[in-house]
Amino acid sequence: MEVKESQLVEHSNPFESMMSRFDVAAKILGLDEDTYNMLKSPVKAVMVNVPVTMDNGRTQVFEGYRVIHNNYLGPSKGGIRYAMDVCLDEVKALAAWMTWKCAVVNIPFGGAKGGIKCDPRIMSKGELERLTRAYTSALSDVFGPEKDIPAPDMGTGQQEMAWLVDEFSKIKGYANAGVVTGKPLVLGGSRGRVEATGRGVMVTCRAALNKLRINPANATAAVQGFGNVGSISAKLLETQGIKIIAISDVSGAYYNKEGINVSEAIAYSQANRNSLDGYRNAEKITNEELLTLDVDVLVPAALQDQITKHNAHKIRAKLIVEGANGPTSANADDILNSKGIIVVPDILANAGGVTVSYFEWVQNRMGYFWTEERVNRRADRTMKEAFEQVYQASLKFNVNMRIAAYIVAIDKVASTRKLLGGY
Ligand SMILES: NC(=O)C1=CN([C@@H]2O[C@H](COP(=O)(O)OP(=O)(O)OC[C@H]3O[C@@H](n4cnc5c(N)ncnc54)[C@H](O)[C@@H]3O)[C@@H](O)[C@H]2O)C=CC1
Numbered sequence: 384m385e386v387k388e389s390q391l392v393e394h395s396n397p398f399e400s401m402m403s404r405f406d407v408a409a410k411i412l413g414l415d416e417d418t419y420n421m422l423k424s425p426v427k428a429v430m431v432n433v434p435v436t437m438d439n440g441r442t443q444v445f446e447g448y449r450v451i452h453n454n455y456l457g458p459s460k461g462g463i464r465y466a467m468d469v470c471l472d473e474v475k476a477l478a479a480w481m482t483w484k485c486a487v488v489n490i491p492f493g494g495a496k497g498g499i500k501c502d503p504r505i506m507s508k509g510e511l512e513r514l515t516r517a518y519t520s521a522l523s524d525v526f527g528p529e530k531d532i533p534a535p536d537m538g539t540g541q542q543e544m545a546w547l548v549d550e551f552s553k554i555k556g557y558a559n560a561g562v563v564t565g566k567p568l569v570l571g572g573s574r575g576r577v578e579a580t581g582r583g584v585m586v587t588c589r590a591a592l593n594k595l596r597i598n599p600a601n602a603t604a605a606v607q608g609f610g611n612v613g614s615i616s617a618k619l620l621e622t623q624g625i626k627i628i629a630i631s632d633v634s635g636a637y638y639n640k641e642g643i644n645v646s647e648a649i650a651y652s653q654a655n656r657n658s659l660d661g662y663r664n665a666e667k668i669t670n671e672e673l674l675t676l677d678v679d680v681l682v683p684a685a686l687q688d689q690i691t692k693h694n695a696h697k698i699r700a701k702l703i704v705e706g707a708n709g710p711t712s713a714n715a716d717d718i719l720n721s722k723g724i725i726v727v728p729d730i731l732a733n734a735g736g737v738t739v740s741y742f743e744w745v746q747n748r749m750g751y752f753w754t755e756e757r758v759n760r761r762a763d764r765t766m767k768e769a770f771e772q773v774y775q776a777s778l779k780f781n782v783n784m785r786i787a788a789y790i791v792a793i794d795k796v797a798s799t800r801k802l803l804g805g806y
């Protein structure tokens with residue numbers, strides 16, 4: 384069957400954007416209609432309205448979601464996002480990406496995602512704790528170490544995971560460390576999880592540079608987003624000899640053609656309530672300008688839909704490594720392809736996080752904890768193998784790395800479905 388990637392249609396809806404790539408890969412695989420229908424829709428989507436007492440004594444009701452896209456490969460897995468633009472279609476897309484991501488790195492999990500429509504930056508610690516506990520309580524029948532296992536995503540981190548595990552364990556009446564990953568070490572977290580997503584970005588970036596025959600020591604990079612994924616990606620790319628010439632966060636972008644000192648920028652941001660605002664050792668530019676800088680590597684590690692049909696033709700990077708989920712809209716794929724830009728897609732590039740989450744879950748089940756060296760060695764091997772599998776599929780099917788990653792993932796989930804049988 385002949386499939387043109389230009390068949391991709393323009394979508395701003397994240398779930399449709401995911402589906403347009405899924406459709407291309409499914410056609411190439413010759414997926415039958417029944418399996419297609421089983422894989423395209425989430426198996427469960429729960430919406431909850433959680434009342435929370437705010438510091439001013441008023442009660443505010445927050446909209447929360449948990450979507451389980453698929454659980455053929457194992458319990459569903461995926462982070463929880465706190466942001467103002469959380470909505471059902473976004474969480475559905477993020478949950479589906481988790482299904483494909485877990486399949487690409489070959490770990491025994493299905494895909495899920497959760498989110499709460501809130502602005503964590505303007506909430507007090509007490510409000511965030513009450514919100515996290517209320518959301519956990521509302522979803523205590525959905526979550527479970529053998530059912531559905533959350534983790535951090537944008538706007539959440541170790542502290543939220545600690546509240547979640549505590550609330551869940553109280554409700555169930557026994558300690559339940561394995562219900563969530565990305566926990567603090569003292570609560571059963573895994574060494575290396577905080578750095579894992581950025582580390583996977585670095586490992587896949589190196590693998591792609593190798594294919595492009597670019598020496599990291601001569602390469603430059605720009606990184607959008609300076610939270611968990613962006614800051615650690617920047618730091619680890621710098622350790623590989625890559626010169627980071629621009630970084631950014633919600634306050635704007637910061638450019639220094641001589642190279643940003645990433646450790647110093649991280650220290651500045653941490654001392655400044657996680658903001659680069661006022662960072663001096665660089666020229667201030669816009670996030671839009673950062674994306675179109677003349678660099679070898681561009682790492683979008685913040686939001687969705689940053690590279691679109693409106694700016695894709697201006698991108699000058701040779702390689703894009705997607706730290707964020709969905710940073711490139713479907714209508715930009717063809718433009719990047721035609722410019723010969725290699726994209727290591729989100730479902731491969733940022734899968735280091737869920738890989739080490741899997742290791743955390745395994746360690747919780749064993750009650751025995753690994754050294755950081757062991758975690759990193761196994762995670763690096765997983766990421767290198769996944770990269771090579773996707774790269775080989777891109778050659779075999781003559782498609783870009785994104786469609787190749789979907790092909791690898793869908794093929795795995797679909798063949799598992801066939802073995803499981805059906806109703
Ligand atoms: N934390 C994890 O382990 C994983 C996260 N991801 C994805 O990576 C992305 C970032 O997640 P985290 O780093 O965890 O979030 P985070 O909350 O730690 O950091 C987000 C960063 O994005 C910046 N940002 C927000 N709006 C921006 C804008 N308009 N322009 C530029 N920067 C902006 C924030 O200032 C912050 O620096 C998300 O797409 C998330 O889904 C993917 C895999 C795993």
Ligand SMILES: O=C(O)CCC(=O)C(=O)O
Nearest residue numbers: 461462534536736737740
């Ligand atoms: O660590 C996990 O379980 C999931 C992280 C996540 O939400 C993601 O990869 O997008």
